[in-house]
Amino acid sequence: MTFEAVVIVDWSGGNDRGAKPTKDAIWACVARDGSLAEPVYFRNRQVFEPWFHDLIAEEISAGRRVFAGFDFPFGYPQGFAKAVTGENDPFALWRWLEGRIVDAPATNNRFEVASELNALCEGAGPFWGNATKSDWPDLPRKGLARAGHGWPEKRQAEQLAKGAFTVWQLAGAGSVGSQTLMGLPVLERVRRAFGRHVSVWPLEPTEREVVLVEVWPSLLADHIAATLPEGEIKDRHQVRVLAQAISQLPEAAMSQMMAVPRTEEGWIFGLGHEETLKEAASLRPPPLRNDCFAMPQGAYWTPEAEALAHLRTHLAGVKAIERRAVADCAGLFLAEDVTAERSHPPTPNSAVDGYAVKGPIPEGAHVLPLVDGRAAAGDPFEGVVPEGHALRILTGAAVPEGVDTVILQEDVNSDRTQIAFHGPLKAGSNARKVGEDMTAGEVIFAKGRKLTPADLGTLTAAGVAEVAVFERLRVGVLSTGDELRNADESASDADIYDANRPMLLANSRSWGFEPVDLGRATDDREVLRGILDKASETCDAILTSGGASGGDEDHVSALLKDTGSFALWRIAIKPGRPLALGLWNEVPVFGLPGNPVAAQVCSLVFAHPALTVLAGGAWSEPAAFPLPANFSKSKKDGRVEYLRARVQEGRVHIFPSEGSGRISGLSWSTGLVRLPQEAATINEGDLVEFLPYATFQ
CATH class of the missing domain: 2.170.190.11 (Molybdopterin biosynthesis moea protein, domain 3.)
Structure with a gap:
């Protein structure tokens, strides 16, 4: 059993929650054909219902099969429907509720209806909880005030689901009863509007285009809590997590979870299969090959062009796809071609x-x-x-x-x-003229493009509200070495302030990635191992500086060797040379040199295009401008050389020192001069390749 679209809805039985997104409201998230959209906030049910009807109509029209999950019970304990309606049909109870519930943004009659239901039963109850000032004669305010109603406290599913609340509770924390009373009428109207296109699991066969399914995000409570970003609304996060998990279930697992006995009580999807759901929620794109950094045997000095070609051939994107509002997509990479929704201008x-x-x-x-x-x-x-x-x-x-x-x-x-x-x-x-800028249906941006602020304006002008993008790449940055100190720490003459880490973190941010500061590691392999283990759980790639050469204290190289994925590239460039590459728990690690200038050059030349590909972008190459030199220099054959440089009055000036430790030259310069691998003599006025730092974006 397969679905091309999954929509997960976190429901609310309360009143309007206001215009600002908040908790305890209605949230929905759609995963469609592998793309996860941003969750949508609904302040009340009156806003949600037409949106959901439009969504279902759109998916049916597009030929996509829909799994629509709602987090409230679809049924009551066995026999309750007949006690209320006289029919052994759970949908008779849905219709009964739809005919009695009156719902408006600021008020509804759920407590009155619950009192009416209690009056049909013996004793006091089973419904309880009254959040209003009004007293309803047959609705106890407390659960302990009930007696003699004869109904089980929980359905069979809730008896097995640890922490699940009862369908009878209407007020207080976990008031599932209110959600059910206010949700079933909405679903009944969906059934009535779409007829033969909709079925309800597990109350009826599920061969139709749209299947309404009872879900419970708390089956993934531990995973949701562990991955909840600081400051994030939990409801928003959990619909995203559950939509992603269900959309990534293998067909066999989906079929197994759907294969439950038909019962009027309903069932919770995934109950008893929590580990499978958790694996799907944690599923990542296929990892890179273990040998993705391995260069041909026998090569001691690797030419720069060969190293770049190897990276370009062997790396691939590692991020999942999501759909986002255009306004939130600056710096992200398109996951598919984007066409104009309308011409610009649309009329003369x-x-x-x-x-x-x-x-x-x-x-x-x-x-x-x-x-x-x-x-x-x-x-x-x-x-x-x-x-x-x-x-x-x-x-x-x-x-x-x-x-x-x-x-x-x-x-x-x-x-x-x-x-x-x-x-x-x-x-x-x-x-x-109509469409003199863009024509409706025209491809305006191709897959892999990094969206700029100007692109967001272009997309909006073309009527594009949201696009499929790759999730933002998380890049960890780690410095290694006993000699390193932070700038706010005291340092002896033998110590070095850690200049690489803030520089590389800022690089990652300016390239559109999410930088993750991993701190610094001492020259202790077990400490470094622990940092890398933790980083691999949250980062998509890791940049380290120092420890890449392969000497006694080069612990990054030593640990990567243990993984079997290590490659020490002695690249024929200056500055730079050693570049340690490997996979740590399937996460690519780029071991950059420790000298600041060499670290920056290698990050620009190698890490930037490689990370761009991992993020879902197209391979990027900096623009080189031929400009006259304002310097003279002779270079030997064998290595590409990068010189810190800047342009003044149309001529290229270079920093007076080529030392890798002279970090001030990076601030002085506005780009790099690239000298070819072959021997060369440059005289003043000769054309040289100037690469502005701004082109490494």
Whole structure:
């Protein structure tokens, strides 16, 4: 059994929760064809219901099968439906409730209906809990006030689900009863609206396009708590987690979880299969191959071009796909091509303030009568401009029928009844054509593109509200070495302040990734092992600096060797040379040199394009500009050399020292000069390749 779309709804039985997203409201999250959308907040049921109907109609029209999970019980203990309706049919009770529940944003009658249900039963109860000031004669305020009603406290499913609340409770923490009373009428209207397209699990066969399913996020309570970001609304987070887990279930596991006996009490999806759900919730994209960093045997010095080509060939994206509102996508990478929803502009419009006429206008003096009214942006002229007439029009206004040309305001004299101007004027002058910028259906951005602030504006102008993107890559940054100190610590002359970590963290942030500060590790392999173990649980890639050369104190290299995925690349570049690469618990580790300049050059040249691919982007190469040198230099054959440089008055100047420890040269420079691997003599005025730092984005 498979579903192409999964929607999970965290329900609420209360009143309107306000415009600002908050807890204890309605939250929904949709996973569709492998893409996880951002959760949606609903302040009340009246807002949710039309949204859900539209969603179901859209999915049915698109041919996608839908798993629609709601976190409230779909039934009551065995026999309750017959006691209320006289029918052994759980849907008879759904219809009964739908006919009696009155619901508005600020009020509803659930306590009154519960009192009516209690009156149909013997004794006091089974429903209890009254959050209003009004007293209902048959509705006890406390559960202990009930007696003799004869109904089990919990359904069979709740007896097995640790921590589940009873369907009879209407108020207080865990008031599942209120959610059920207010939820079943909504689902009954879904059944009525979509008829043969909808079925309810496990109350009836589930071969239809849309299956309504009872879910309970607390089956994943430990995982939800462990992954809850600081400051996040729990309801929002748990619909995302459950939608992702269910959407990633293997077909066999899905079929097994759906295979439960048909019962009027209903059942909780996944009950008894918690570990399988947890595995699906934790599922990550396929890991990189263990040998993804292995270079051909026998190569001692690896040419820069060969190293880059190897990374480009062997790396792939590691992040899941989600759908996000366009406004939230800056710095993320598109997971699919995006097409314009409508043309831009959607209608011909004026590029200037002026007067709209029918063109072309011949040479000479002209006087035209003005039509009453005007056209403004957002306030179009509704009529047709008669031939030989003019209409006042403002910038951005739709050009109305009957005219196609705009005369610039400064070129016109007007007495408010007519205008006078000189020709000639070409037809279409000062008027923008339909779709001259973008055409509806046109691919405007390709998969793998990193979205810029300007891109967000372009997408919005094209009517695109949300896009499929890869989740943001989390990049851990770790410094290693006993000699390192933080800037706020005292340091002896033998100590070094850790300059690499803030620099590499800032790199990651500027590249659109989420930086994770892993601190610094002493020269103790077990300490380093513990840091890497913890980092691999939360990071998608790890950058380390120091410990990459393979010497006695190079513990990063030593630990990566133990994994069997280690590769020490002696790359023929200056500065740089050693670059330790490997996988730690399937997470790629880039071991950068410890010298700050070498660490920065290697992070720009190697880590940046590699991390971009891991994040779902296309392989990126910096733009190189040929500019005249303001320096002279001779270099030997064998290594590519990078020099810190900046452009002044059109010529490239280089930092006076090439030492890898002179970090101030990175601040002085605005980019790098790349000198080729071959021997070369550069004289002043010769063209050299200048790579601005801004192109490493």
